[in-house]
Amino acid sequence: MLKLPEDFIFGGATAAYQAEGATKEGNKGRVAWDTFLEEEGRFSPDPASDFYHQYPVDLELSEKFGVNGIRISIAWSRIFPEGYGTPNPEGIEFYHNLFKECHKRNVEPFITLHHFDTPEVLHKDGDFLNKQNIEHFVNYAEFCFKEFKNEVYYWITFNEIYPVSIGQYLTGTFPPGIRFDFGKVFQSMHNMMVAHAKALIVFKSLNNPGEIGIVHSLETRYPYTDSEEDKKAAHLDDVLANKFLLDATFKGYYSEDTMKCVNQILAANNGAVDIQDSDLELFAKACKDNDFLGINSYQSSFIRAYDGENDIHHNGTGEKGTSVFRLKGIGEKMFDMEIPRTDWDWLIYPEGLYDMMIRIKNDYPNYKKIYITENGMGYKDDFNDGVIDDQPRIDYIKSHMESVARAIEDGVNVKGYFLWSLMDVFSWSNGYNKRYGLFYINFDTQERYPKKSAYWFKELAETREIK
Numbered sequence: 001m002l003k004l005p006e007d008f009i010f011g012g013a014t015a016a017y018q019a020e021g022a023t024k025e026g027n028k029g030r031v032a033w034d035t036f037l038e039e040e041g042r043f044s045p046d047p048a049s050d051f052y053h054q055y056p057v058d059l060e061l062s063e064k065f066g067v068n069g070i071r072i073s074i075a076w077s078r079i080f081p082e083g084y085g086t087p088n089p090e091g092i093e094f095y096h097n098l099f100k101e102c103h104k105r106n107v108e109p110f111i112t113l114h115h116f117d118t119p120e121v122l123h124k125d126g127d128f129l130n131k132q133n134i135e136h137f138v139n140y141a142e143f144c145f146k147e148f149k150n151e152v153y154y155w156i157t158f159n160e161i162y163p164v165s166i167g168q169y170l171t172g173t174f175p176p177g178i179r180f181d182f183g184k185v186f187q188s189m190h191n192m193m194v195a196h197a198k199a200l201i202v203f204k205s206l207n208n209p210g211e212i213g214i215v216h217s218l219e220t221r222y223p224y225t226d227s228e229e230d231k232k233a234a235h236l237d238d239v240l241a242n243k244f245l246l247d248a249t250f251k252g253y254y255s256e257d258t259m260k261c262v263n264q265i266l267a268a269n270n271g272a273v274d275i276q277d278s279d280l281e282l283f284a285k286a287c288k289d290n291d292f293l294g295i296n297s298y299q300s301s302f303i304r305a306y307d308g309e310n311d312i313h314h315n316g317t318g319e320k321g322t323s324v325f326r327l328k329g330i331g332e333k334m335f336d337m338e339i340p341r342t343d344w345d346w347l348i349y350p351e352g353l354y355d356m357m358i359r360i361k362n363d364y365p366n367y368k369k370i371y372i373t374e375n376g377m378g379y380k381d382d383f384n385d386g387v388i389d390d391q392p393r394i395d396y397i398k399s400h401m402e403s404v405a406r407a408i409e410d411g412v413n414v415k416g417y418f419l420w421s422l423m424d425v426f427s428w429s430n431g432y433n434k435r436y437g438l439f440y441i442n443f444d445t446q447e448r449y450p451k452k453s454a455y456w457f458k459e460l461a462e463t464r465e466i467k
């Protein structure tokens with residue numbers, strides 16, 4: 001039987017915008033998602049999980065169920081409602097109280113500074129396409145490093161630079177809802193990496209006790225067949241989603257192969273990216289100082305060569321079989337393999353997580369340690385008189401935990417796993433209809449109920465044995 005190490009963190013992950021609610025309380029500034037959701041009318045960011053008021057309950061439950069780490073993000077617009085300028089005392093006080101409560105419950109906080117929620121004022125100004133906003137982000141990060149230095153040891157600059165950039169400029173599922181602009185995708189990813197490098201350099205200069213890292217969404221791309229065309233397509237999609245960011249993070253430059261692929265994708269889509277020498281100097285300086293890498297992993301992809309036009313249909317309804325993802329000059333995602341998938345067409349393939357961890361160890365040997373900062377299964381949970389039998393979620397977590405344990409046995413330094421999500425939160429894809437939590441939430445009453453997976457997780461955390 002596989003067993004996890006003694007000092008392993010069994011955590012739960014959340015994000016401010018998806019958990020807190022209270023978007024109009026505490027002098028919080030608006031974020032672009034507020035307007036986007038109002039215009040689309042899909043769902044409301046309030047009440048979310050009402051974490052703004054319920055966090056003592058969620059942390060008490062965490063302690064009770066063996067959860068000894070929590071990933072939370074700070075809402076930038078609670079600290080600086082306009083993104084910069086005068087800090088907001090109510091926001092600062094809220095996070096002091098929250099972090100203190102984590103320690104009271106022996107739950108180690110891992111704090112993300114940016115989880116998809118740039119303040120609206122800066123977003124309207126071009127978000128990370130505008131270099132001035134890099135400076136605003138770094139100032140906000142520095143403020144937090146100083147203000148919360150006694151309560152926060154683990155810092156994460158960004159959550160998932162690739163999904164946020166393609167959501168904004170390729171699939172159009174994130175504000176501002178632009179589609180198929182590959183130049184903007186690469187520019188946004190590059191500029192966010194510059195912001196990461198700058199924030200990391202500032203953090204190290206402060207000599208605060210603590211560690212800093214970044215969270216990337218890293219999902220393995222496999223060729224659909226053994227043909228050279230499919231192998232090439234899978235490689236191009238991997239560069240777009242994984243290698244571009246991993247090179248910048250750990251090599252400190254974009255390798256020749258990476259830039260060749262980037263230029264090929266851009267040429268096929270009439271795009272361009274501006275990379276300055278001074279940016280690369282920052283990467284070279286910062287790449288040695290990432291204390292950890294956070295990996296978010298939900299699925300893997302099988303890619304086939306494709307020579308048609310861009311064509312995407314995002315399955316945001318949980319109607320299995322409705323996803324289409326075809327990228328001009330890259331390839332298309334295939335879904336007809338004998339591999340189980342969720343109702344949202346996410347392939348359940350734990351081998352992909354194992355392969356990614358081994359790849360990090362081999363290709364980026366200067367990584368120091370890894371946390372799985374998100375992994376979990378979106379599921380339409382049934383609530384039966386307070387009993388929530390989510391066996392498919394248990395099977396999902398178990399198989400991915402096994403990948404983690406095997407990777408550790410094979411020499412990868414993995415120090416913790418954070419389940420997405422601690423309690424139910426709304427999903428960017430499907431609002432309140434797609435649940436992930438260990439704790440079920442009745443969103444009308446805000447009552448919490450442990451699911452079957454919560455009892456399973458508790459035993460895992462106590463024994464460290466994956467059964």
Ligand code: BG6
Nearest residue numbers: 015159160163378426427428429
């Ligand atoms: C990750 C994000 O991309 O996936 C989370 O960091 C998100 O914020 C999670 O909720 C699941 O995705 P979705 O679209 O189901 O909410």
